Amino acid sequence: RKEVEQDPGPFNVPEGATVAFNCTYSNSASQSFFWYRQDCRKEPKLLMSVYSSGNEDGRFTAQLNRASQYISLLIRDSKLSDSATYLCAVKAGSSNTGKLIFGQGTTLQVKP
Amino acid sequence: GAGVSQSPRYKVAKRGQDVALRCDPISGHVSLFWYQQALGQGPEFLTYFQNEAQLDKSGLPSDRFFAERPEGSVSTLKIQRTQQEDSAVYLCASSLGGEQFFGPGTRLTVL
Numbered sequence: 001r002k003e004v005e006q007d008p009g010p011f012n013v014p015e016g017a018t019v020a021f022n023c024t025y026s027n028s029a030s031q032s033f034f035w036y037r038q039d040c041r042k043e044p045k046l047l048m049s050v051y052s053s054g055n056e057d058g059r060f061t062a063q064l065n066r067a068s069q070y071i072s073l074l075i076r077d078s079k080l081s082d083s084a085t086y087l088c089a090v091k092a093g094s095s096n097t098g099k100l101i102f103g104q105g106t107t108l109q110v111k112p
Numbered sequence: 113g114a115g116v117s118q119s120p121r122y123k124v125a126k127r128g129q130d131v132a133l134r135c136d137p138i139s140g141h142v143s144l145f146w147y148q149q150a151l152g153q154g155p156e157f158l159t160y161f162q163n164e165a166q167l168d169k170s171g172l173p174s175d176r177f178f179a180e181r182p183e184g185s186v187s188t189l190k191i192q193r194t195q196q197e198d199s200a201v202y203l204c205a206s207s208l209g210g211e212q213f214f215g216p217g218t219r220l221t222v223l
Contacts, residue, residue, distance in 0.1 A: 008152075034211075043203060043214040044155065087154050098143060099168065100212060102154030 003027060004090050006103035014111055017078045021106045023088030024070045032091035033064055033071045037084045038105065044087055048073070078110045114138065116206050116215035124221045125194045133189045133218045137206030144187050145212060146179055147203040155203055161187060194222045 006023045013019050025033075033050035048055065050062040050071050061074040071088055085105040091098060117136040125131050137144050143162055147155035148171075157171040163184035172179070176195075181187040191198055199222045205212040 004154075006154075043216050045214070046211050049211070089154075098207065098209070098212075099145060099157040099160055099171075100147075100155075101157070102147075104152070105154050 001026060002103075003101050004088060004103040006088055006106050008104050008106060010107040010109050012109045012111060013078055015078055015080060017110075018074065018076050019078055019108060020072055020074045021086055021088075021108075022070050022072050023103050023106075024068075025088075025090045025101075026069065027090070027092055027101075028066075028069060030069075030090045030092055033062075034089040034091075034100070035060075035062055035071075035073050036087040036089055036102075038087055039084050044102075047086070075108075078108075080110050080112065083108055083110045116204055116213055118202075118204050118215040118218050120218060121216060122219050122221075124223065126223055127194060127196060129194050130190065130192045131194055131220065133191075133202050133220070135187045135189070135204030135206075135215060137185065137187070137204070138213060139185075141206035141208055141213075142184075143207040143209065143212075144181060145205040145207070146187070146189050147205065148173075149201045149203055149217070151200075158189070158202075191220075194220075196222050198222050 035047045036044035037047045038044045054063045059076045087105045088103045089100040146158040149155040160168040161181040176192045201217040203217045204215045
């Protein structure tokens with residue numbers, strides 16, 4: 001079993017839709033959690049850090065569920081420009097190097 | 113520029129050749145990471161530097177892979193005797209301890 005798992009999709013949604021992605025992690029000692037966005041043939045860019053209390057940035061909401069060991073990303077009012085791959089990343093709590101463990105990524109296609 | 117830069121952006125190598133990939137981190141960033149990203153997968157950790165010290169190289173797939181950061185700034189990832197399975201995008205990221213900022217990557221194709 002991979003340490004961080006995501007449904008690769010693709011998720012095909014119409015403009016204006018609400019879409020949610022989940023990401024599960026296996027290491028209960030994990031301390032920090034992130035969502036990255038990666039456009040085709042580009043580098044990952046940090047979208048949001050995920051805090052225990054949940055956090056929101058405009059149309060994007062990230063949540064952490066430590067008991068069930070998953071993080072989620074909700075995108076409201078989807079735009080065509082939201083089409084990308086969304087990577088979740090976990091910083092292992094037992095590691096003092098700060099390395100990130102990434103999921104496979106979930107592909108989102110927003111259609112007109 | 114203000115971001116992480118990497119060179120070359122694209123590299124085609126014949127099987128068995130040695131390659132060297134360069135990363136220029138954001139000025140002042142203490143931490144530097146190398147990741148390998150295969151097509152359709154998320155990035156996978158290779159190695160980590162804090163200044164010039166290589167503190168974690170647990171992700172390097174074989175002893176053909178070698179990384180250095182001699183002056184605590186620019187880093188080079190070297191792959192000796194390249195194999196077809198080394199074909200991937202090699203991403204460098206730098207950090208001050210929090211968020212990691214990624215460079216554009218080097219796309220390596222081994223024929």
